[in-house]
Amino acid sequence: MTMHPTLLRLLQAQDGLVTSAQAEEHGFPTRTLRRRAQDDGWERVAPRVYLAGGREYGDRPRIRAAWLWAGDTGVVSGPAAAWWHGMLDRGPSEVTVTVPRRVGLRGYPGVRVRRRDLDPDDVTHAKGIRLTGHALTALETAITVPDGSAFLDRALQKHVPFHDVYLAYCRNMGARGFARAAALLTAAADRADSAAERILVTLLRAAGITGWTPGLPFQQWKIDIGFPAERIAIEIDSWAWHTDVQRFRTDRFKGNALVGAGWTLLRFTWHDLTNRPDYVIAQIRAALHTAAATA
Structure with a gap:
């Protein structure tokens, strides 16, 4: 035929x-x-x-097939939507499709159905399918992937303004997993530095490390966390999306001045503090041990 x-x-x-x-x-x-x-x-x-015969069943047709199956009320969401928007390099093994609460669809192997009534502002069309917009996609993916903080950082740099993500969070407060989204969003806000410093202080106290001072004055700057007796300075790098050119230069001037004055400089990122705290503490202990051995 x-x-x-x-x-x-x-x-x-x-x-x-x-x-x-x-x-x-x-x-x-x-x-x-x-x-x-x-x-x-x-x-x-x-x-x-x-x-159709001869067609490859890769990430793109696999995600589109899930949406075609769900019909016009379905919305591709989570990491599958992130891949479709270009936020992820690889499609997820499981595609999530969000449908209205009244819709009685059940998923099939490789496709999970989530029932939730989405705000129209959180739904968009791209390349022939309905999916969550950039802002909600960034949030829902950040709470799903292993290194959510790094993912959200990249999304804020390249794909969506912070304000839009914040509004998407407000529209979806109370949704499953959004307590985690709140923590990530707080860290990404303008007070990200103080949030990171609080985490580092908690880590230092839990490790029983003493002798440090937050906001230690040094020349015209302040050291994020300083050990004045050992002349060790710990600086926490801001999220990349949140760092403008002037701040980047200022941080480097300060770092060079510290090293020039004989301080040991340790730099950590938000991702270090949240994803590998043992590494952070080990680096600080090693620096303290070296300072004590050469005193």
Whole structure:
């Protein structure tokens, strides 16, 4: 059976995918789809969704297939939406589709359904599918991927303004996982430095390390955390999205001045403090041990 040209164009626009309902509309009945699946290498990749023979089933068609299966009320969300927006280099193994609470869909292997009524401001269209907008996608992905703080940092640098992410958080307060989102967002706000310093202070106290002073004056600057007796300075690098050119230069001037004055300078990032605190404490202990041995 020869396919109608409009169906061929549809397959081209949909990465080689077609739903049984779309095929019926173009004079291609479901029994023919099944025959193609049996004889011509077509593949049923989701309930009522078929991939034309010879087409590769990579991340893009896999995510589109999940949305086609969910229908017009479905919204691709989480890491799958992040990949679609260009925020992740690789598509996730599981695609999440958010549907309204009233919709009774159940997922299938590789596709998870989340029931939630999304605000229209959190939904967009891109490359032929509905998905969460950049702001909500950044938040929902940050609370899902292993290094969420690093992911959110990159998203704020390249894809979405902080203000938009904050508004998306406000619209979705109380949603599952958003307590974690609140912590990440607080750290990404203008008070990110003080939040990071509080974490470092907590780590130092838990490790029983004493002799440090927060905001220790040095020339025209202040050291984030300083050990005056050992002349060790700890500086916490701001999130990249939050650092302008002037601040970057000032931090480097201060660092060079510290080293020139004979201080040992240790620099840590937010990611160091939250994802590898043992490394941070080990580096500080090593610096203190060296200072004591050379005193």
